[in-house]
Every structure is written in C-alpha cells, then in structure tokens.
Amino acid sequence: MRELQQAYRQIDASLFRNSLRPVVLELSSAQSFLGRWHAASRTIEIARSFAVHHPWTSVLEVLKHEMAHQYVDEVLGEPNAGHGAAFRDVCARFRIDPRASGVPDSRTPGADEERVLARVARLLALADSPNENEAHAAMSAAQRLMLRYNIDQAAAASQDRRYGFRQVGRITGRIQESERLLGALLVDHFFVDAIWVPAYEPSTGRSGSVLEICGTPANLEMADYVHAFLTHTAQHSWEAHQKAARTTSNRDRQTFLAGVMLGFRERMKHEHTAHEGEGLVWAGDADLKGYLRARHPHIRHMRHQGNRRTQAREHGKQAGRDIILRRPIDAPVGNGGRLLPPRSR
Numbered sequence: 405m406r407e408l409q410q411a412y413r414q415i416d417a418s419l420f421r422n423s424l425r426p427v428v429l430e431l432s433s434a435q436s437f438l439g440r441w442h443a444a445s446r447t448i449e450i451a452r453s454f455a456v457h458h459p460w461t462s463v464l465e466v467l468k469h470e471m472a473h474q475y476v477d478e479v480l481g482e483p484n485a486g487h488g489a490a491f492r493d494v495c496a497r498f499r500i501d502p503r504a505s506g507v508p509d510s511r512t513p514g515a516d517e518e519r520v521l522a523r524v525a526r527l528l529a530l531a532d533s534p535n536e537n538e539a540h541a542a543m544s545a546a547q548r549l550m551l552r553y554n555i556d557q558a559a560a561a562s563q564d565r566r567y568g569f570r571q572v573g574r575i576t577g578r579i580q581e582s583e584r585l586l587g588a589l590l591v592d593h594f595f596v597d598a599i600w601v602p603a604y605e606p607s608t609g610r611s612g613s614v615l616e617i618c619g620t621p622a623n624l625e626m627a628d629y630v631h632a633f634l635t636h637t638a639q640h641s642w643e644a645h646q647k648a649a650r651t652t653s654n655r656d657r658q659t660f661l662a663g664v665m666l667g668f669r670e671r672m673k674h675e676h677t678a679h680e681g682e683g684l685v686w687a688g689d690a691d692l693k694g695y696l697r698a699r700h701p702h703i704r705h706m707r708h709q710g711n712r713r714t715q716a717r718e719h720g721k722q723a724g725r726d727i728i729l730r731r732p733i734d735a736p737v738g739n740g741g742r743l744l745p746p747r748s749r
Contacts, residue, residue: 405431407604407611408450411464414602415471418702419498423479424471431455439466441473443483448474460604461571461616468500499567499698514566517622520553524626528731539728546729547593547675550626551684554595557620558689567695570624572631575603575612582661586634587615589665593672594630595623595689597696618696633729638664641723649719656716663720668727 408429416424428445431452440449448470455463472494476485485491487502495502513521527549530542557565576583579600587598596619603614617627638661645660646652679685 405429407460407606408455408463408467411467412448412471415464415468418700419468419500420471420475420479424474425478427474439470441470441477443474443477456606459571460606461614463606465501468498469495469502472498472500472502497698499695513621513625517620517625520549521622521625524549525731528729531728531730536728539730543729544675544678547672548679548682548684550595550623551679551686554623554689555684555686558687565620565689565691567618567692568621568624569616569618569699570628571601571603571614571616572628573615573635575605575610575614577610577612579613580658580661582638582658582665583615585662585665585669586631589634589669589672590617590627590631592669593676594627595619595686596627597692599696599700601700618699619692630729634665634668634727637727638720638724641720641727645716645719645723649716651716653716656714659714660716660720660723663717663722664724664727666717667721667724669724670721671725671727 408431412427412429416422425446428447430447430449432449433453434440434449434451435453438451438454441447442449448467450463450466450470454466472491473485476491476494477483480490480494482490492502494500524546527542527546531539531546533539533542573583587600590596591598596617598615598617600613601616602611604611615631617624617631619627641664642657642660646657649656
C-alpha cells in the first residue's frame, strides 16, 4: 500500500501537476475489475490479487486510468463522464490507456508489421550460417530491412503511427554501465526511445529501476529481442573469458560486459555508415519523442560515465565486435513472425 500511495503522489505531480486532491486508496478482493474510481467516497479501488501477481507497470497503468477518471470528475467538473470524449481526451494527452481494462502493452504488431518481422526472423535464421561472411550479410540485411521500413513509415505523414511501451530486463538497484550502454544502443540503432523508470516487485518488496522502451509494436518487438539477445550473449562471452583468464573479479565482469556493448556499438556504427552510403538515412521520429515526454514529463536522459581502459574492457570490446544477431534459439516454428515467443504476462 505504501508503494501505491507513493505512486499516486508521483503520478499526480508528473502528469497532473499536483491538481488532484488526495484520495483513499483501497486494495480490495474484487475479481470482476482491476481498478475503480468511486466519486462519492473519493476512493480509488485496486484489486489486491492483480496488484500482487501482475507486473508493477501494469498496476501503475490501471492507477493512471483511475486517476484520469478522478481528473475528469473533479478538475474538469464532468461527473459521470465514463469513458466518453472528455476522458479519452485526457488519456490521449497523458498517453494513458483509455480502455476499461487498463492493462498496458497489449498492442500487437499489425499485418504489415508482422510481415516485416517474419522477414527479419528469416534473415536472422540465415545468420546462423557457419560462414561468417554469410552470417554478417544476413544480419546487415535484417537491419537494412527495419531501417527501410521505418523510413517508409515516417515518410507516410498521413499515417498515424501507433506507439506503445514495454519494460525490458530485470529490476536493478544499481544501473551498471553495460546496462546504460545497452539502453543507449537500442535508442541509437533500433528505432525506440528509452528511459530508466522506478520499479517495484510486490512479491519480494524489492524496489529499483527498470528500462522502459517506447516505440511502434514492431520496433518494440525487435528492440526487446535485441536486449535479451545481447544480455545473454554478453554473459556467455564473459563466462568464456572468465575461464580463459581465470578471474572471478566482479569488477572485471562489469568492465567486460560494458566492453561487449561498446564493441557491438562499434559494429552497429559501421553498419549505419554503410547504410547511409546506400542513401538510407534515418532522421529520427519526433512523434515518438513526444510520446515519451507525454508519458514521462520530467525526463532524465540516460547518461553513463566510462570506466578507465582495462584489459577486461578491451577483451569485452573484441567479443562485442564479433557478435552477430541471430534468431532466438527458443523461438518456435510458426510463431506468427514474432522474434520472441508469446509473452506470458
């Protein structure tokens, strides 16, 4: 309950500019709904089982949904507005899910996006080739395909791009340099924007930060896959280096992992230069930046401070330069073109 109360205050300050009067927050045994705003008693009710057993980001989105009802009722002075025009306008302004369910991240790629992701998955399957040149060409073709697709989508000014968000990776108490570098890499090369946000794990009571990425459904799918792939591959590379170097130093581990991300970033910059030489220039997505700012008005840009050059860092960079994106091993055949298996949450 303490975390819920703190979240209410933070959302009121960041989204609603402290315009809401404090309410009673209640965890109930309700099974028929996730959250509910009671105007008469000035209570926001959240289903206890939902709050305890679902990702905290889902709980926060439901809380935002109910706070939007409170805003329409008490600030705009439109009681009984339900999910009408006034409520939808408020949700659009603050990038809150207007649906009654309130559960976030249910957006799935559209038909065109599914086709693109299916082609990318096939190219990444070719990257499993034992021939290094063929594998590199397949990875480059996959990136070129996503680049061309995003350029074409941005050029279709009349098309309203759908944006969503998801949180990737683990909740961490201290954000490591490798994690910051990975987040920046996704922003620079995989058509998403990202921000570190506060996170909470109700089942353990653990608090920390988690990386939130924003973008179109297809780009979220790709960036999520890349994040998981690089995290796993970097750890696997460290374990191989650890055996060869006979080291157990955690400092060496963190420095090595940061080196992996720097090395892969060098590889991606080389690809970026090659694509620009082909006339494929990505100018960015101003609407996406607007979406992120609307979700998080008080943005803190991701920053990282580089560690001093060490042997472990240089070994990591070399490992990163050698990484080739490949199809995920556990991706089932006939997975609808998804790069990732169906999400359990």
